[in-house]
Amino acid sequence: MGLIRNIFMTELLMGLKIVFMQMFKPTITLQYPHVKHPIPDGYRGLMSLLRYEDGTERCVGCSLCEAACPSNCIKVVSDEVPGQPLVRYAREYYLDITRCIFCGFCTEACPVDALAMTKVYEAAVYDRRDLMFDKAKLYELGERYLEDGKAYLTHHRMDDGTLHPVEGLGDNRYHFPAVDAEHGGVQPEQIGLTAEALEVEETTR
Amino acid sequence: MEIGSMVAVTLVQIAVVMGVVLLTVAYMTYAERKVLSFMQDRLGPMEVGPWGLLQPIADGLKLFFKEDIIPSGANKIIFAVAPIICLVPALIGFAVIPYNGSFTLFGLEGGGVISDLNVGLLYIFAVAGMGAYGVILGGWASNSKYAFLGGLRSAAQIISYELAMGFSIVGVLLLSGSLSLVTVTEAQAGTWFGFIPQWNIFLQPVAFVAYVIAAVAETNRLPFDMPEAESELVAGFFTEYSGMRFSLFFLAEYGNMILVSCLASILFLGGYKAPLPILEFIPGFVWLALKTWALLFFFIWIRGTYPRVRFDQLMKFGWKVLIPVTLANLLVTALGVYIYNN
Numbered sequence: 001m002g003l004i005r006n007i008f009m010t011e012l013l014m015g016l017k018i019v020f021m022q023m024f025k026p027t028i029t030l031q032y033p034h035v036k037h038p039i040p041d042g043y044r045g046l047m048s049l050l051r052y053e054d055g056t057e058r059c060v061g062c063s064l065c066e067a068a069c070p071s072n073c074i075k076v077v078s079d080e081v082p083g084q085p086l087v088r089y090a091r092e093y094y095l096d097i098t099r100c101i102f103c104g105f106c107t108e109a110c111p112v113d114a115l116a117m118t119k120v121y122e123a124a125v126y127d128r129r130d131l132m133f134d135k136a137k138l139y140e141l142g143e144r145y146l147e148d149g150k151a152y153l154t155h156h157r158m159d160d161g162t163l164h165p166v167e168g169l170g171d172n173r174y175h176f177p178a179v180d181a182e183h184g185g186v187q188p189e190q191i192g193l194t195a196e197a198l199e200v201e202e203t204t205r
Numbered sequence: 206m207e208i209g210s211m212v213a214v215t216l217v218q219i220a221v222v223m224g225v226v227l228l229t230v231a232y233m234t235y236a237e238r239k240v241l242s243f244m245q246d247r248l249g250p251m252e253v254g255p256w257g258l259l260q261p262i263a264d265g266l267k268l269f270f271k272e273d274i275i276p277s278g279a280n281k282i283i284f285a286v287a288p289i290i291c292l293v294p295a296l297i298g299f300a301v302i303p304y305n306g307s308f309t310l311f312g313l314e315g316g317g318v319i320s321d322l323n324v325g326l327l328y329i330f331a332v333a334g335m336g337a338y339g340v341i342l343g344g345w346a347s348n349s350k351y352a353f354l355g356g357l358r359s360a361a362q363i364i365s366y367e368l369a370m371g372f373s374i375v376g377v378l379l380l381s382g383s384l385s386l387v388t389v390t391e392a393q394a395g396t397w398f399g400f401i402p403q404w405n406i407f408l409q410p411v412a413f414v415a416y417v418i419a420a421v422a423e424t425n426r427l428p429f430d431m432p433e434a435e436s437e438l439v440a441g442f443f444t445e446y447s448g449m450r451f452s453l454f455f456l457a458e459y460g461n462m463i464l465v466s467c468l469a470s471i472l473f474l475g476g477y478k479a480p481l482p483i484l485e486f487i488p489g490f491v492w493l494a495l496k497t498w499a500l501l502f503f504f505i506w507i508r509g510t511y512p513r514v515r516f517d518q519l520m521k522f523g524w525k526v527l528i529p530v531t532l533a534n535l536l537v538t539a540l541g542v543y544i545y546n547n
């Protein structure tokens with residue numbers, strides 16, 4: 001038997017048959033620029049800055065994202081909102097996408113859900129300077145890909161309840177309990193804070 | 206026929222045959238990429254033209270406009286001549302390939318072959334042997350270790366497998382009693398019992414298998430592509446070539462493939478003869494093209510199937526298996542023909 005198999009090279013012929021049959025199986029190629037894969041909600045694409053429904057900028061210029069960024073690519077210049085003492089905003093905001101590693105730490109650090117990542121992954125440009133995003137560019141991205149940003153925050157459970165008011169969301173975000181309560185978002189009890197603790201915090205402020 | 210019209214007919218034939226061969230080379234690259242892709246669940250070239258059909262033209266234009274680089278330290282003259290030495294034998298072999306029976310077109314008589322040499326097969330083997338010089342010289346002249354090693358391997362391989370190839374076709378020559386490819390084809394006309402075509406493959410199956418294996422090795426195709434094993438030698442003997450010179454080597458490789466496939470279909474599969482008498486209304490060159498393309502598909506098919514063999518396995522297989530088997534086959538055939546004729 002073994003000799004016959006060797007003489008007629010049955011194994012080689014079997015290999016040929018398998019490869020031939022494979023030709024008629026459906027291909028799995030995606031014609032990329034014409035057809036695109038659906039991107040999941042949690043996808044970490046280009047960064048964007050979001051606004052509240054009424055159009056005010058979410059970012060309060062706290063620089064927490066700057067502190068959280070492992071590759072030091074964020075620069076926030078914080079300032080007071082003119083005519084509104086104690087209310088701050090980011091006068092200038094720079095994000096160097098050429099250095100960004102798309103880790104998403106900045107979005108997690110942001111206490112007011114101002115930063116969100118979109119599903120944009122085709123970031124190639126002819127001039128690298130176009131990848132130094134400034135505030136205007138980031139807010140423009142946020143406007144254009146608002147739904148992506150919201151979906152991102154909801155997916156990563158960072159939603160403070162003002163984006164997609166879903167019960168129990170937001171356990172991944174950094175919490176300023178008082179701010180949350182004011183915005184009608186996550187309640188202190190939901191994250192294990194009792195009313196007394198909240199009281200203490202209020203008074204110490 | 207007067208001499209003028211004879212020359213004209215021959216020139217037209219040469220032009221047509223060369224055109225068809227070069228077109229086949231171009232679309233062979235396309236077919237290879239497509240078939241391999243489908244074997245690997247891919248789509249292959251899709252962007253240039255519908256289903257990527259214009260890809261060979263785009264590739265040709267690209268190669269045409271590429272910079273021509275001659276490496277420093279290379280022997281410039283031999284470096285420039287080597288691709289031509291490689292290409293010419295691959296193309297002039299087609300002069301003796303009969304692509305049709307005799308026919309009359311516009312009142313002129315064509316033999317269905319550019320030149321019916323009575324030593325046609327010897328002629329093909331003689332010129333094909335010259336192709337090895339192009340490979341060796343190209344490898345040597347480019348002043349690069351990889352190219353040189355590729356050239357050496359190629360030479361060793363071509364010499365060992367040309368023997369087996371030669372032995373495998375002697376059986377066919379014994380059966381048809383001629384070296385002229387037209388006579389060989391004509392000897393395969395007709396059928397046995399009315400449905401089995403009188404092709405040599407049924408009388409010489411062992412020789413056919415040996416010929417195909419040797420042909421794959423001769424043309425440096427996978428799984429015997431040691432001379433250009435890209436994982437070891439970058440690209441083998443044409444590592445240092447670029448632009449047009451590179452494409453000449455490429456043309457030569459594919460031209461050789463088509464030539465050996467044509468030869469196989471003529472020697473073993475009845476050439477331009479229809480398999481059954483009822484199919485004879487289809488012109489001969491269609492049959493030859495069909496048979497050749499089937500063999501070319503087989504070339505691609507085994508490329509998609511088998512991994513590359515080691516160099517020592519290659520040599521061992523050539524000398525210790527293929528040559529003894531073809532010799533034994535030759536002996537049996539000779540005895541058979543002797544007994545049959547007496």
Ligand code: SF4
Nearest residue numbers: 069100101103104106
């Ligand atoms: S994604 Fe990571 S690297 Fe990029 S800006 Fe945010 S924190 Fe920095």
Ligand code: SF4
Nearest residue numbers: 059060062063065110
């Ligand atoms: S962490 Fe958020 S609010 Fe603070 S500066 Fe960064 S983006 Fe603005």
